[in-house]
Amino acid sequence: MNRLPCGIEKQIHKNLRAPVIFKDTPFAPDQTEKKYTISGYITESGSGENLLGVSVYVPKLKLGTTTNDYGFFSLTLPEGNHEVVISYIGYGNEKHQLTLSEDKVLSIELKPSAENLEEVIVTADERIKESKVTQMSKVQINPADIQDIPALLGEKDVMKTLQLMPGIQGGSEGSSGFFVRGGTPDQNLIILDDAVVYNSNHLFGFFSVFNGDAIKSVEAFKGGFPARFGGRLSSVIKLDMKDGNKEKLSGKVNIGLISSSALLEGPINKGKTSFIASGRRTYADIMARPFIDSDKGNKTGYYFTDFNFKIHHIFSPKDKLYWSNYFGQDKFYDNSVYEEGDRDKSRLQWGNITSTLRWNHQFNNKLFSNTSLIFSNYKFKILIEEDFDDQKYLFKSSSGINDYTLKTDFDYYPNSQHTIRFGANATMHNFTPQRLLLKDEFNPDINKEQELNSFEGAIYAEDDWKLTDKLSLSPGLRLSYFNYKDKHYVNPEPRLALSYNMKTDLAFKASYSRMNQYIHLLSSSGIGLPTDLWVSSTDNIKPQTSQQFAVGVAKDFFDKDYSISLEGYYKTLDDVIAYKEGASFLAIDDLESGKNTNWEENITSGKGWAYGAEILFRKQTGPFTGWLGYTLAWSERQFDELNLGKKFYDRYDRRHDISLVGIYKPSERITLSGTWVLSTGNNYTLPNQQHIADPVNFPVASYPTTYNYSGMENFTTQRNNFRGETSHRLDLGVQFHKKKKKNRERTWGLSLYNAYARKNPFIYTIDDKDYDFYNPDAPEEKQLTRTSVLILIPSINYTFKF
């Protein structure tokens, strides 16, 4: 396609009414008044990247809209002269004078504000902000902030940044699993370009799988879920990859302490087809190779890698195609060669693959559609091969999930009161809880495979309905369907959100949403190991459901460009699953031994309650940006078969979470950043009492697993009976930028994770006190021991952009 010039291009389109109307605007425009539609795409200057969520606003009329996920917008205005303000966080503002006497197509390019630190802060009511949208419980992260916020070992991390937002809590120190409003990690729907990503962790959760360089936008919904989203109870994390630079070849190379990454993007056919490819790999294993005796074939190490690749092709202004792919993998490998030809080999690897083919079609000014064909895969594999004394042993086990999804979504603007979205999706889930091949010379071969196939589908419709100039309502209904063998689940999921503008910049909001979740994660540890297993709802395991009520207030300070939101929520969870007492490790051990167990036997279902309040005070533009978030929360569970049926606080029930984030750019050459977080301790189940061991003989012989020296045995009668100590941590970062010729830029980044070396708890254990050699007759005594990780971790990285 020939690019439209920066500015305004005229084209005749059908009349399209404005989807948003604000105060002082005649609510129902005079039907005799002539109206014309402005529509088009908003892109990033220099790259042609479509920008989503950009505000298109006419201050005089207080009319506005935002671009959709593909940068498309459409706004109907009365005939006449108008000033249209285009603004987007992290980008400059554009003001356009329009004389509207016919439909117009606009193609607007916005400059990233990093290129323009003198960015004019919006000084008046010129932007659609928090107080002007019906949606609540949603946070957005500017990808540029992810690059600036200090991270562990300099690995810029989307998920860790999200965890600095109120209501989104991280697990223990160092883990990447997160908990939204009292939910569990498997209740978070993480979608990358429409594809579900099942495991968002690298290296047991220390890093997330998303390479921030390739991410264009990050949105997190904690409640008030629009009907277009479903399948998980607690959150939707929507990530969109960049489409690729359509103007020129550009790239970025980042060299860090544990990994390096590279990104290359550019036009294949200028203005029409673009590509973006980015990759990341850790290299501790490669650097360690010289120190390993590799002559004989010995090889050992670990690495993780990510690779993103996307092609965007514009067939015509109305038809666009996107093909995006993600591949990520963690791998442990070990090859050992011994004397006389003995050898062993082991592999442990897990990873995601997603591929999404999307087709945008604009039927007319009123109707925009996207159809996606999606493949998503998660696989965990183990291989052990041994050859000792010519006796061969082979163990291969894998588990995983394959999803094949067809999805279509429509955005429809019938008139100025309604913005309607509707669509449908269908997913074939193919679960492999276990595929096992076991060969040795003493036993018959075991070669078996467990497979669960299920189907998940949904249709939905939602409307953003402006009832009056102050009141807007967003009703939605999602009808979800799930089939496993002869079992069919059909569940209506009503959604409702409303917003009432008490003042131009102050809105009261409320929402209700009901969600169903048909697939579950069996987590063996609670910290998110790759062995955690995704399984389907079955005849016995019912879908999990939740209902959430939320109320809140959103206030924008236009002059200072601050915003503040306060929300309270109450969520009930039904049929949530958990392992039965003591069963948590069985899934793994049985997989190893090839035992034919039924995982359903180890599962029990119960109820949950989560409630709390969140405050977010945020500044998103200017040299100093950042936010203060505070969460007050409770999260409780009750299972008939756990904790003797008594209600208990969830492991990650934390009363207080505070996060303070600041990014300061005093000049183009320097970026200073810091984050401080504080959270109440997690709950742990610890044996807090001891009794005499086996005081009454039970006649069935039992094999002693451990020898008990003291004659005493620890126990507890209460789950999560111990609350750990409060965690807090300060991370600091500084970046030095230098512009070079031909718009090239190099950046040195230094960061300090846990700058004041706080020993935050990772786990607690009860151990014997150290033996006192000087007093051998001293009594034995146990003590509570805290293990802390990640204390004062400095890092350095170098980035070169061209």
Added chain:
Amino acid sequence: MSKYIQISLMLVLLCSACQDPVDADELLNVDDSTYIIGYLSPTDTVLTVHVSTAVPAVGTPIYDHIDDIGSGSDIDPFIIKDAIVLISDEDDNEIQLTYKPESRNYQVDASEFDIKGGATYFLRVSANNKEFTSSCNIPKKIEPITEKITAGEKTEYYQDYNLDIAFQDISGSKNYYIIGAIAEVAYEGELYPYAIDFELSSFLTDVIGDGETLSANSIITNYDVENSTTAKITLQVANVEEVLYLNRRATYLNDYNDGNPFVEYSITPNNIEGNNGVGIFAGYQLTEKVIEYELKGNP
């Protein structure tokens, strides 16, 4: 393999980890409890109930020296010796158990109080000026146990035999079973008894179907590969009440996973009613079968 993952994870963590003792007083605030344990079965020759004090796990000194009973530590201070322990049946027949210092338990000869299959029994304990109560049902006895032994892995040092045992679940009720076996093998003229390890399949339920055949397997190892010997194997299947099953299983799992911080600690069930009372009072029926099997040598 999960062990490898966990070991690797531990290594990663240890690279940057540090361990510190934490003042537990504020964190694990727990009072002493009265610990009561009693198992009843028609095959008992002595009815036994144990009453002692459960103390905080952290900060309680335990003297680790061989005491007069040889239990490995001096647990005597925790024993409650002046409790009143009464067992009664549905017909209000009641018997008091008396404290026996040699077993550190309250006992009475089983001939003085009839324990019958299917009946309900009640426990009343007065200790430390508090009253504790509980009750139990005696489950039905399973019959018969079948077994199969086949030769397994063989090296120059040992010969394994695979032992499979099976029995039929009792129809019409939800049942919980604890499986075990004792092998007595002669080696160099001495008889060595040892418990055969059924691992977690020691604990079986009829969840696979009411009245189905349940089975467990293990390995008997003969280290005297040069001589043939006859092993006397006692196979044991106890049909137990759920609370007993869960209690033994929780204890097994907590021992098995001892020191593994990534496994959630199992909660010990409790059916003792009364202020700060913990423990279980439960019924069981034991079925035993003794077999002899020739462990063949390879001279």
